[in-house]
Amino acid sequence: MTYEDPLDTGGTERPSDAAAQHPALAGWSTADERSFWAFHDDRYKPFLHFAYKQLESDADAEDAADKTFDEIMNNWQRMLGMENLPGYAWSILKSRICDQRRKRDKRALPTDLSAFAAMVDGRDDFEAVHGRLQFADAIGHLSERQRDAVILRYGLELETADAAHLMGVAEATVRSFVRQARARLLQVLDIPSDDGKVKS
Known part of the structure; x- marks a missing residue:
């Protein structure tokens, strides 16, 4: 309709x-x-x-x-x-x-990985990510809400307030989801954390 x-x-x-x-x-x-x-x-x-x-x-x-x-x-x-x-x-x-x-009959995860790559990109050791399949598998370790927050913030390039508005949560919750997602991806991909702050 x-x-x-x-x-x-x-x-x-x-x-x-x-x-x-x-x-x-x-x-x-x-x-x-x-x-x-x-x-x-x-x-x-x-x-x-x-x-x-x-x-x-x-x-x-x-x-x-x-x-x-x-x-x-x-x-x-x-x-x-x-x-x-x-x-x-x-x-x-x-x-x-x-x-x-x-x-x-598609997989449950998005095939567009650009949002998640953007979240951890800009690091000297990003080349340690060996191919799309490994990265897609790593995304499977994120919670659904973490994936939503990353796609809204980095895939659609929304401000934190706008992402929170759409998800029906507080801005601090969106920031937390993004931080958790980045930390989890770095852990699963065995990329040492630089303790840098991701824009969330």
């Missing part, structure tokens, strides 16, 4: 008109509709870009993002009462990406 905000018409659109285009909106108040479309406009593009980094296919990434917002729309009024609505929306996106990957 391609999403267009039915309320973005200079204030002339009523909830009943919007519900005709999107039946899931039936019975919603104008305030609930506007809050949904504001959330959609804030996150659709970064969700789509994140999905592409994971799936490396425009069609699959768009399908994952659209299905994410289908599910968010269907649950929006319930989600409005949640303590961490952004975190729940992020979990929906991750599930839809996994669904797309399963449909294609």
